[in-house]
Amino acid sequence: MIPKKDGHPHGHETLRARGFRLTEPRRLILDVVRATDVHPTAAFVYRRVRKKLPRVSLATVYRNLRMLAAEGFLAERADAAGMRFDGNTLPHDHFTCLACGRLYDVPARADRAVRARVATRTGFEILNHRAEFYGRCGACRRQTGRSPVKGQRRS
């Protein structure tokens, strides 16, 4: 949903500029996350990277995902079954389909008013916010009668 070509806000060059090495595993891990919009798990990234670099270890995938997220190259998101990563670091909301379990990005609303209202009512300083939507996606709406389920396969 967001173009993934380079000229990305944090391209490969930026990694080097910040003193990180641009190793093969690291480059592939970053590319895999950025090349998909499924909000992949570490296991998903591992499987993908292994196709091009069969000797990569799961530990390296975890170490890099964590590091890349901490440095702002990726976004990190907790989910009932573990951590998921997102190459889209622009502010955006999420839609979870209760029928198929898929997680979609939704462009962010610039809701200044909402933040201001909450800040006033609570006395908190609001630095950021994000909305989570739940419902049925286009594909699932067409399959009427499909009932929401709880356990889905993970990516």
Place this chain on the structure above:
Amino acid sequence: MIPKKDGHPHGHETLRARGFRLTEPRRLILDVVRATDVHPTAAFVYRRVRKKLPRVSLATVYRNLRMLAAEGFLAERADAAGMRFDGNTLPHDHFTCLACGRLYDVPARADRAVRARVATRTGFEILNHRAEFYGRCGACRRQTGRSPVKGQRRS
């Protein structure tokens, strides 16, 4: 933040009415979650319940939390370090303090307009939505200079 007295939307009677036994562990587990607003982890509930019922097992706590959530007596929430539970089943938003890590409830906004806008733009059927706010809570604002941290103690 929400009154926890009985006359709760799903009181103890409702459990029985739905064919579940009202056992001592189960009753205590439900009460512990409802009596706090810290969005407790399973371990927190376990510790609390054990004070009154020292022989309770962690497995029982997990089984009941999962069952009570599935049946709508509690809400369930994923977080970077695992699952958290919430006795407040009314729709509400959340505020996470980036300085101290505490999670606060924020009364829900009835934002019909937001849902309608997203539904129109995406073609999804929106059944529910919730907002997540991030910033600094009142207590932390007073301690100026306190910088946001990543790892906090869990409840």
Place this chain on the structure above:
DNA sequence: ATAGATGCAAACTCTTTGCAGGTCG
């Protein structure tokens, strides 16, 4: 009486860490 719930211990899954050896710059 009996279906359902419990306690215990073992199993499972996801994630992190220690360390010896490899590699980017």
Place this chain on the structure above:
DNA sequence: CGACCTGCAAAGAGTTTGCATCTAT
């Protein structure tokens, strides 16, 4: 060459499950 990074294996944390026993109804 040297700091950083990797693969491997083992350890950790959180959660689930099998089973014999117990208990609410």
